[in-house]
Amino acid sequence: MSIPNYSNLYKAIAVRHSTRAYNGMPLAEDHLQAMRRACAERLELAKGARVILAPGPADRVFTGLAIKGVPAFLAMVGDTAAPHIEEAAGYLGEYVVLTAASSGLSTCWVSATFRPEEAAKSVNLEPAEKIFAVSPLGYEGQAWLVETFFNTMVSKSRTRKPLEELLSADSMPLSSSPRWARVALEAARLAPSAYNRQPWRFTIGPNSIRVSIDPESREVKGAPKQMDCGMAMMHLEIGALAAGVTGEWEFLDTPDVAVFTVGS
Numbered sequence: 001m002s003i004p005n006y007s008n009l010y011k012a013i014a015v016r017h018s019t020r021a022y023n024g025m026p027l028a029e030d031h032l033q034a035m036r037r038a039c040a041e042r043l044e045l046a047k048g049a050r051v052i053l054a055p056g057p058a059d060r061v062f063t064g065l066a067i068k069g070v071p072a073f074l075a076m077v078g079d080t081a082a083p084h085i086e087e088a089a090g091y092l093g094e095y096v097v098l099t100a101a102s103s104g105l106s107t108c109w110v111s112a113t114f115r116p117e118e119a120a121k122s123v124n125l126e127p128a129e130k131i132f133a134v135s136p137l138g139y140e141g142q143a144w145l146v147e148t149f150f151n152t153m154v155s156k157s158r159t160r161k162p163l164e165e166l167l168s169a170d171s172m173p174l175s176s177s178p179r180w181a182r183v184a185l186e187a188a189r190l191a192p193s194a195y196n197r198q199p200w201r202f203t204i205g206p207n208s209i210r211v212s213i214d215p216e217s218r219e220v221k222g223a224p225k226q227m228d229c230g231m232a233m234m235h236l237e238i239g240a241l242a243a244g245v246t247g248e249w250e251f252l253d254t255p256d257v258a259v260f261t262v263g264s
């Protein structure tokens with residue numbers, strides 16, 4: 001199954017960035033509807049995961065000074081008993097985040113600087129479910145000192161490793177890989193990750209790309225690397241579709257995550 005609206009989401013990959021300062025304006029009705037539709041989308045690969053839109057002032061959900069003026073938030077929720085739920089939460093969550101970006105809304109994946117008990121008050125969790133992460137949802141406000149600090153000092157936001165550094169030793173080189181693979185990996189490279197650690201490694205085959213975990217990448221409490229890899233998988237698939245290619249995912253055992261195979 002294809003990703004709904006993938007060509008707009010492909011454009012959104014280039015503009016999405018983490019926003020921590022919001023202007024406090026409530027969400028417009030058409031934006032609310034677009035986000036409700038995105039949250040209702042059931043993607044085959046993301047079984048057990050769902051994204052809940054919680055409208056209404058949400059500053060109390062976020063801790064500290066970092067995130068302010070938030071008119072709504074998204075909760076990335078998963079059934080803890082479902083296999084590959086972290087990847088699924090990242091994959092589905094990033095679909096909704098990119099939909100927000102394509103509608104002109106701002107977001108920021110947050111797994112540390114939020115209060116799970118406050119977030120849980122606005123979402124009806126099933127007994128086996130937990131909130132893996134949240135995101136503010138709203139309109140970008142004026143960047144201020146704290147956001148500038150996060151962007152530059154903490155997260156080195158918007159900088160990414162070169163693709164060559166992300167390929168595993170047994171990968172086909174970029175220069176001889178098919179065009180779809182290069183487009184897909186350029187898109188995957190821009191996925192967000194906790195502390196911008198980019199914990200993914202890619203192995204290009206003749207008609208496939210394997211996503212694996214980089215064991216050297218930084219551990220972050222509450223943010224499993226599999227979740228970041230799920231976001232990279234969403235970007236990768238959108239990139240492949242934008243290059244005119246459809247494929248299928250198959251989950252793999254750790255430290256591998258999944259392989260995307262296109263029809264030969």
Ligand SMILES: Cc1cc2nc3c(=O)[nH]c(=O)nc-3n(C[C@H](O)[C@H](O)[C@H](O)COP(=O)(O)O)c2cc1C
Pocket residue numbers: 016017018019020066108109110111112113114133150155156157158190191192193194195196223227228
């Ligand atoms: C799973 C995850 C958890 C994150 N947690 C936080 C957080 O707790 N606080 C925060 O300010 N940013 C958080 N971020 C945002 C990252 O710092 C940001 O995505 C990364 O630096 C890349 O920047 P970009 O999103 O602007 O491309 C998180 C991102 C991800 C993917």
